[in-house]
Every structure is written in C-alpha cells, then in structure tokens.
C-alpha cells in the first residue's frame with residue numbers, strides 16, 4: 001500500500017467521523033472502530049497496544065508516561081492498525097524513523113492524516129507564514145507534534161518548500177510540496193546534514209533564531225538553479241533529531257541554466273561565436 005492509498009483510506013475514515021472543531025477528538029476516532037482508550041503505565045519506550053475483546057470491541061492502551069500529543073498520535077496509530085488491517089510490529093522504537101518497518105510507517109501516515117485532517121489543515125497552511133513559528137502555532141492548535149505538523153505543512157504548502165527530518169546528523173526523511181517536486185529538487189536520504197548549514201550549527205548547540213538564508217547547492221542534489229533559499233530549524237535534543245524547513249522566496253524558480261541558455265538563444269537569436277562551446281553544467285554558478 002503506497003502513501004497515497006493510505007492517505008485516501010484515512011480520509012474516507014475521517015469522513016465518517018466528520019470532525020469540525022480543533023483539536024480533533026481521538027476518542028471519537030477510537031469510538032468509530034468500537035474502541036475504548038485507556039491510559040496506563042507501559043514500558044518506557046512502548047507507545048501503545050490494542051486488543052480485540054470477545055465482544056468485537058477494541059481496548060486501546062496508551063502510555064500514561066508520554067506527553068498528551070504523543071498519546072493522541074498513539075491512539076490514531078492503533079486505530080490505523082485496525083482500519084488498515086496491519087499487524088503491529090512494535091519491536092523497534094517508534095521514535096526512530098530509520099528503524100521503522102513499512103507497516104508501522106503506513107500506520108504513522110494514517111495517524112498523521114487523522115490528527116491533521118486535510119480539510120481543516122490545508123486552509124491554515126495556505127494562510128500561514130513560512131517558518132517554525134507558524135508550524136509551532138499550528139501544532140498547538142491541532143495538539144500534534146512539531147514533526148507531524150512540519151511534515152504535513154511542507155506536503156500541503158503552495159510554496160516551494162521542504163521539511164527534512166534528520167537523526168544523529170543524518171537525513172532520514174523529507175517531505176516536499178508539489179511545486180518543489182515539480183522543480184525536481186531532491187534531498188538524498190542517508191546523507192549528512194550539510195556542513196556548516198544552519199541545521200548543523202543548531203544541532204551542534206547554537207540557538208535557533210528564526211529563518212536564515214541557505215545555499216540550495218548544499219541541500220538539493222545536482223541543483224543548478226538560481227533562487228533564494230531560506231532555512232529554519234528546531235532541534236529535539238532528547239532523540240538528537242533535527243527538524244529543518246526549507247523554502248524558496250520566489251514564486252517561480254528561474255529555469256535550470258541549460259534550459260535558460262536555450263531560451264535565451266531562442267529569444268535573442270544565436271550568440272556570436274565566441275570560441276567557447278556552451279556546455280551544460282559548466283556554467284553552474286557557485287556562491
């Protein structure tokens with residue numbers, strides 16, 4: 001099941017509960033599958049478990065030691081196991097994206113849809129400023145984690161925008177807006193945080209102090225476009241996770257260098273021969 005299929009199933013499920021007010025009620029979601037939520041003492045790293053009772057209903061247990069946002073996510077994650085009919089594999093720690101089995105990732109995607117429903121979230125993303133201050137406000141409003149909120153913020157943004165999650169200084173996951181995907185901006189998973197980048201500095205202990213200008217060459221593979229890139233960062237010290245938001249200031253990026261050279265030729269006619277052959281890639285400007 002791919003990401004889109006999971007998201008569509010989640011939206012069908014949400015339509016049955018039709019949440020209108022924020023934050024959404026996770027008890028209502030649990031109720032939709034005949035589930036009752038209990039907050040109990042579980043093992044330290046255990047998020048939740050659920051069991052079907054003889055009467056067909058579900059008992060969902062969440063870890064009372066976890067903060068309420070994590071508990072809300074866990075309830076939605078358990079609902080996902082039932083709706084998607086995916087057997088739980090909770091042997092690896094849930095906070096580590098690097099070690100997450102595919103079935104668990106599918107349930108996480110479903111859970112994020114439930115907590116931040118597209119219908120309610122998208123209009124707020126469209127109205128929000130760029131940066132973690134706005135994401136943090138949305139996270140409060142939806143009572144969801146900064147990570148889930150940031151990831152979906154980038155996915156739904158109309159801007160050229162990406163959200164990057166790194167663990168231990170290595171990029172583990174990224175989500176991009178449609179326009180940034182169309183611009184073919186790739187972020188390689190498994191690569192180190194760009195050296196001396198704002199994100200790397202904040203991970204090393206520098207305080208984050210609002211958005212900074214960034215070098216697109218450092219973040220995107222084989223990038224040969226102009227455009228002003230901005231970077232904002234939050235560091236989650238507990239798990240050495242770095243959350244990065246990247247966005248271009250421009251509404252439309254200038255085309256890649258090679259295409260622009262061709263466009264200039266078409267527009268202004270062939271240049272006079274100057275002895276230099278135009279060679280795509282060689283004209284790449286570095287700052």
Ligand SMILES: [Zn+2]
Pocket residue numbers: 077081088089090104107
């Ligand atoms: Zn699970």
